[in-house]
Amino acid sequence: MTDFAQFYRRSIDQRDAFWAEQAELIDWHERPRQICDYSHPPFARWFAGGTTNLCHNAVDRHLATRPDQNALIFVSTEVNEERVYSFRELHAEVQRMAATLKSLGVGKGDRVLVYMPMIPEAAFAMLACTRIGALHSVVFGGFASVSLASRIDDAEPVVIVSADAGSRGGKVVAYKPLLDEAIKLAQCKPAKVLMVDRGLVAFSRVAGRDEDYAAWRETHASTPVPCEWVDAEHPSYTLYTSGTTGRPKGVQRDTGGYAVALAASMKLIFLGNPGETYFSTSDIGWVVGHSYIIYGPLINGMATIMYEGLPIRPDAAIWWSLVEKYKVTSMFSAPTAIRVLKKQDPAALKKHDLSSLRALFLAGEPLDEPTARWIADALGRPIIDNYWQTETGWPILGICNGVEKAPSKFGSPGKAVYGYDVKLLDEHTGEELTGHHQKGVVAIEGPLPPGCMQTVWRDDERFVKTYWKTVPGRTIYNTFDWGIRDEDGYYFILGRTDDVINVAGHRLGTREIEESISSHPGVAEVAVVGVADALKGQVAMAFAVLKDPSRAATAQGARGLEGEIMKIVDEQLGALARPSRVRFVSALPKTRSGKMLRRAIQAVCEQRDPGDLTTIEDPTALQQIRDLVAPG
Numbered sequence: 112m113t114d115f116a117q118f119y120r121r122s123i124d125q126r127d128a129f130w131a132e133q134a135e136l137i138d139w140h141e142r143p144r145q146i147c148d149y150s151h152p153p154f155a156r157w158f159a160g161g162t163t164n165l166c167h168n169a170v171d172r173h174l175a176t177r178p179d180q181n182a183l184i185f186v187s188t189e190v191n192e193e194r195v196y197s198f199r200e201l202h203a204e205v206q207r208m209a210a211t212l213k214s215l216g217v218g219k220g221d222r223v224l225v226y227m228p229m230i231p232e233a234a235f236a237m238l239a240c241t242r243i244g245a246l247h248s249v250v251f252g253g254f255a256s257v258s259l260a261s262r263i264d265d266a267e268p269v270v271i272v273s274a275d276a277g278s279r280g281g282k283v284v285a286y287k288p289l290l291d292e293a294i295k296l297a298q299c300k301p302a303k304v305l306m307v308d309r310g311l312v313a314f315s316r317v318a319g320r321d322e323d324y325a326a327w328r329e330t331h332a333s334t335p336v337p338c339e340w341v342d343a344e345h346p347s348y349t350l351y352t353s354g355t356t357g358r359p360k361g362v363q364r365d366t367g368g369y370a371v372a373l374a375a376s377m378k379l380i381f382l383g384n385p386g387e388t389y390f391s392t393s394d395i396g397w398v399v400g401h402s403y404i405i406y407g408p409l410i411n412g413m414a415t416i417m418y419e420g421l422p423i424r425p426d427a428a429i430w431w432s433l434v435e436k437y438k439v440t441s442m443f444s445a446p447t448a449i450r451v452l453k454k455q456d457p458a459a460l461k462k463h464d465l466s467s468l469r470a471l472f473l474a475g476e477p478l479d480e481p482t483a484r485w486i487a488d489a490l491g492r493p494i495i496d497n498y499w500q501t502e503t504g505w506p507i508l509g510i511c512n513g514v515e516k517a518p519s520k521f522g523s524p525g526k527a528v529y530g531y532d533v534k535l536l537d538e539h540t541g542e543e544l545t546g547h548h549q550k551g552v553v554a555i556e557g558p559l560p561p562g563c564m565q566t567v568w569r570d571d572e573r574f575v576k577t578y579w580k581t582v583p584g585r586t587i588y589n590t591f592d593w594g595i596r597d598e599d600g601y602y603f604i605l606g607r608t609d610d611v612i613n614v615a616g617h618r619l620g621t622r623e624i625e626e627s628i629s630s631h632p633g634v635a636e637v638a639v640v641g642v643a644d645a646l647k648g649q650v651a652m653a654f655a656v657l658k659d660p661s662r663a664a665t666a667q668g669a670r671g672l673e674g675e676i677m678k679i680v681d682e683q684l685g686a687l688a689r690p691s692r693v694r695f696v697s698a699l700p701k702t703r704s705g706k707m708l709r710r711a712i713q714a715v716c717e718q719r720d721p722g723d724l725t726t727i728e729d730p731t732a733l734q735q736i737r738d739l740v741a742p743g
């Protein structure tokens with residue numbers, strides 16, 4: 112055990128020596144010649160000259176030491192199924208999938224889009240891609256056809272891997288019709304669609320395009336597919352995330368840096384040891400699923416639980432029964448899930464032996480103090496918050512108990528994690544704020560450490576323009592989050608500075624929702640803002656101006672229109688993006704130069720002071736919103 116302050120300083124001041132040591136945690140085919148090449152900021156090239164493979168590190172290298180230990184534990188309370196794969200079995204399944212993808216024409220550098228529920232085949236597909244040097248692009252199963260189509264067009268996949276259906280709360284959710292619709296909408300048509308048939312729902316097949324995985328799996332029952340050694344900088348995947356502009360960004364991740372960063376984080380932050388079991392309740396469609404359901408635990412030689420279902424079905428004890436059954440040592444979830452559990456009988460948490468659990472890690476959205484206290488008391492285990500983003504792939508702020516044991520503070524995700532030179536900047540001047548308890552924009556001095564995004568897929572310029580600010584001799588990454596830092600170096604995150612909202616831990620762009628609502632023929636203009644919500648953290652709230660205001664003149668008319676608009680959002684983006692309410696107004700509050708005053712709308716919805724309104728064009732527009740949302 113070393114002193115964290117020293118460990119941290121070394122990661123910044125002796126960056127290359129620090130990361131050269133961490134690089135020993137993974138297998139290399141050829142060792143890197145250089146640790147960090149930052150000669151073209153903000154582009155950081157990690158471990159140049161090295162060759163490796165993510166799938167080798169996650170699967171093959173464990174065959175020598177732990178072939179029969181659990182690797183992937185699939186539990187579905189939706190279809191009542193439990194399947195456990197050892198590393199040997201996982202290796203066999205990944206090879207079958209890899210051989211199939213190759214047969215369907217996938218080669219190194221090609222993209223494969225994965226649109227799947229939480230089933231083992233989704234994990235096989237991801238690992239099969241990285242095995243052969245193809246890039247996976249997983250799209251969350253909750254996204255609907257328009258969201259999916261825009262991702263298909265950006266990724267231009269050769270093959271899409273999908274399934275007949277998922278299931279949520281016991282209700283079958285068909286995937287194939289949404290996928291067919293998305294392919295129809297997309298400009299780019301995949302050559303092949305590989306279907307995993309779970310037998311949940313009948314689906315139609317497009318001749319010549321749609322392939323049945325069960326048949327291919329038979330064909331390739333024992334076809335060996337060696338790992339393709341790729342450069343450390345070879346992209347392993349793209350994952351789409353929302354930002355200020357409507358178009359989602361493809362976050363591109365490398366191979367070597369990602370493997371090293373995850374391996375180090377498993378030890379230093381998530382307290383995992385080879386041979387133990389890790390349980391992350393996220394979904395593979397999100398970054399937590401990529402880093403801490405699939406790659407992190409497996410690279411670390413741990414078994415990982417993949418759970419399809421709700422936290423409260425069949426009852427609120429389900430997760431804790433899995434902790435007991437599989438002797439889970441580290442668990443990872445989101446505050447929203449805990450708030451859902453909080454509404455259930457607390458006795459459910461006491462029914463099971465949780466003594467194996469070292470800690471419950473929570474991330475993805477602010478962890479409010481009452482929720483943190485409740486779960487800490489209920490579990491009797493440490494609760495550890497951590498803060499990061501799709502862009503970074505692993506924690507920026509956290510408590511590195513694997514380096515030195517440190518206390519958590521309620522409401523804070525912790526201190527800057529090793530490798531991240533975190534700063535707070537003044538919103539207006541961009542100057543660094545060095546004092547305590549000053550509110551600023553959370554920023555990271557470049558280079559970003561290994562494992563963070565390399566660029567925006569096929570759009571270096573957008574990467575530079577969106578995230579980076581250059582001051583002479585320095586490049587600084589913007590997280591788009593507000594934060595403060597206390598006298599002990601603990602940060603507190605105060606929400607986004609941009610138009611991104613966080614609904615139940617799901618990151619959504621309000622502009623995407625606005626675009627979707629605007630496609631309703633009756634809507635002239637719309638503003639969507641995120642409003643604080645006791646359960647989901649935030650919900651989306653929409654205010655629309657109608658082309659023909661008389662349509663919403665009666666309560667019944669307004670309700671009907673609201674329903675139509677919600678249906679459009681459901682169909683285009685998915686139910687997760689559906690606003691909690693759509694309200695109708697005659698004008699939206701804007702500045703005299705025509706900029707929408709979203710922050711003022713949000714403040715009014717949250718019954719807060721909207722601040723300086725001297726530039727507002729028409730104050731009655733904000734008043735209308737105030738009247739609509741007034742309590743009672």
Ligand code: PRX
Nearest residue numbers: 474475476477497498499500501524604618
């Ligand atoms: O606003 C921050 C919030 O979630 C955003 C990133 O979301 P996503 O890209 O989906 O990545 C989630 C990875 C865990 C951040 O910009 N956020 C994330 N973690 C926290 C948080 N806000 C407060 N506290 C956290 N621990």
